[in-house]
Amino acid sequence: MITCKKQKGMSSLVNMVALKKYERIEASGLWRSAPDEQRRDVVIVLGDATLTIKATNDTALAHWSIAAIERKNPGQFPALFHPDGDPGEEIELAESEAEMVEAIDTLRRAVERARPKPGRVRWLGFAASTAAIAYVALIWLPDALLTHTLSVVPKVGRNDIGHMLSTRIQRVTGPACGTSANTSSLTKLAMRLDSGRLSIMRGGLSGSLHLPGNQILLSRTLVEDHEDPDVLGGYVLAAKTAAGEEDPLRSLLAFSGLTTTFRLLTTGKVHDDALDAYAEHLLGNQTPPPSSIGLIDAFDQYQVRSTPYAYAVDITGETVLPLIEADPLRGKPVEPLLSDEDWLRLQTICNS
Secondary structure, eight states: OOEEOOOSSOOHHHHHTTOTTOSOEEEEEEEESSTTSOOEEEEEEEOSSEEEEEOTTSOEEEEEEGGGEEESSTTOSSEEEEETTOTTSEEEEOGGGHHHHHHHHHHHHHHHHHSOOHHHHHHHHHHHHHHHHHHIIIIIHHHHHHHHHHHHOOHHHHHHHHHHHHHHHHHHHOSBOOOTTTHHHHHHHHHHHTOOEEEEESSSOOSEEEETTTEEEEETHHHHSOSOHHHHHHHHHHHHHHHHHSOHHHHHHHHHOHHHHHHHHHHSOOOHHHHHHHHHHHHHSOOOOOOHHHHHHHHHHTTOOSHHHHHHHOTTOSTTHHHHHTOTTTTSOOOOSSOHHHHHHHHTGGGO
């Protein structure tokens, strides 16, 4: 027989499991304290977070925490319950006490849901760790590896890569123009602008390209289609400034990917396929121009007029207005970038 008493106030646990209309449930059952003990009739009282087992004379025999109750035979009758970790102590409830059985099971499920889930915590920890590793592998590691590789590649290694890249570009542009007699003018220009090795290419190139190893390739149109050597000097400074803002070797490795970077770091070499692909990329895509501020500073540092270069880039002057307005030598006496003799040699450099 089950007696139910409504009372004022509800425990938080009862509220949680939707037993809001009862705060105390009693039922008759059998209880034993150990496997070798005789079962005895008891009254089982379900209260706030505890199950109290009483003798028929109302003497308390045991108290079980609801959070520590286990059922031996879920879904079967008579229902058998025992404290967690002590299957020897047991209560038995007949099918006629189904309301008590349902209440205990409901509370047990509610407690189980409220318990911390170590597996879930472990899964969340694993997911967070995996995300962190993925971040390192996909975001931080490539850039860190690239930066480290650039810092350890020696000058001779950069020169070799630049030479191999130039060789592949020349398959399209043809060999560089000039003989020992007229390349001396290029050498003078390179020294004047502190720009490394300069080469005038026969075709397939517009403007200038800065390669690893401080090599700059220049289009023949810069000497043949313009009367002012400051145009050529401007393109040299543009390539030099762009290389200062973005290392040409970094650009090559960023284009070629992590495998090429790792190969260069471990072997000191770049695979031929990567060089072929990047040479094709350079010839098919215009190199981003340097910032106007950086370029104007370069014109000022090397005392070259920026206006002739600006109009060579855009004959209207609209897109290069800062270079025209901020020409550091406007209205000042100008020392020629090259002598007339050297400039004439350069203008015919590709005719030999």
